[in-house]
Amino acid sequence: xxxxxxxxxxxxxxxxxxxxxxxxxxxxxxxxxxxxxxxxxxxxxxxxxxxxxxxxxxxxxxxxxxxxxxxxxxxx
Ligand SMILES: [Zn+2]
Ligand SMILES: [Zn+2]
Numbered sequence: 292x293x294x295x296x297x298x299x300x301x302x303x304x305x306x307x308x309x310x311x312x313x314x315x316x317x318x319x320x321x322x323x324x325x326x327x328x329x330x331x332x333x334x335x336x337x338x339x340x341x342x343x344x345x346x347x348x349x350x351x352x353x354x355x356x357x358x359x360x361x362x363x364x365x366x367x
Contacts, residue, residue: 298352306335310348313339 295302310320315336318324324332324339343349 296352301352307349308335308340308343311339311342311346314342315339 293302293304294306305321306323309318309323312318312320313324313336315338316324316326316332318339324335326332340349344351
């Protein structure tokens with residue numbers, strides 16, 4: 292499953308944020324975030340996004356600056 296940044300159109304073979312474990316829901320690297328119920332979460336947790344940035348697996352998006360988010364490769 293490929294992911295793409297909706298700001299700069301960069302694509303990844305997997306979501307870069309999933310390369311680090313999630314500090315919020317304890318999902319291991321390579322697995323999508325999960326809800327307390329155990330179902331797949333609709334979105335990755337924000338703290339995981341920050342952890343990916345800190346680990347260097349996620350770069351700041353270089354796309355259009357008009358979008359207010361600091362981090363690019365989320366899906367919306
Ligand atoms: Zn981007
Ligand atoms: Zn999570």
